[in-house]
Amino acid sequence: MTETTTRTAVEVLHIGGPTLRLRYADSTWLTDPTFDEPGEYPGPVTLRKLTGPALGPDEVGPVDVVLLSHDEHADNLDHSGRAFLANVPTVLSTPGAAERIDGVRGLENWEAVTIGAARVTAAPALHGPPGCEPFTGIVTGFVLTAPDHPTVYVSGDNASVPVVARIAERVGRIDIAVLHVGAANVERFPEDVTLNARAALEVARLLDDAVIVPVHAEGWAHFSETLDDLARVFDEGGRGKQLRIPPVGRPMTV
Secondary structure, three states, rough: OHHHHOOOOOOEEEEOOOEEEEEEOOOOEEEEEOOOOOEEEEOOOOOOEOOOOOOOOOOOOOOEEEEEOOOOOOOOOOHHHHHHHHHOOEEEHHHHHHHHEEEEEEEOOEEEEEOEEEEEEEHHHHHOOOOHHHHHOOEEEEEOOOOOOOOEEEEOOOOHHHHHHHHHHHHOOOOEEEEEEOOEEOOOOOOOOOOOOHHHHHHHHOOOOEEEEEOOOOEEEOOOOOOOHHHHHHHHHOHHHHEEOEEEEEEEEO
């Protein structure tokens, strides 16, 4: 991340699953709140949570903005996460989420808003193979920019490398990429519905020397790859130094 060495560092704290707290541009951001203890979530596909959060909602501290990839799946927004939204001044997500949850602001792809010193742009995401939306729903990613700060891409539950290529082409340099990995697969499609390790490696190559911060690879039964699998693939692909796996429950500076 050569060009970002003179920019303000970003503190990240991985709480578990897709839930990451970021200190960025004088604001505190939280991705996809999931604070429930282990349990089952019945639905068209029953999801099983195996691991509770490293921090409870009362231990996270004040949050200025929630970046919500989507609201339909409990592994991105569980019961405690929904309750948490009521205490957050700004919640950004998909237009569909805005219709379903009071207080959520829905953003179309490439729509941008300014929050404090930061600009937040909604980025495309595809939660599975092309044509998956009727089954997996519409999801979104986000790009954060601010003067003298690195550009941060939060993928949301995106499984598509070509989608990331389009984002990079439009946005330009990305310094930090928070990727939802773990090769999630609920056996509705042959393909994974989040990035597997090989696809994440393709994204890393695509983004040149961006720091890759992987999340959403543990704690649920439908993940088919571990972070150890991811690290091995990155090492074998010559990109091990690009990968920064955040310790759960402890802040890390990127």
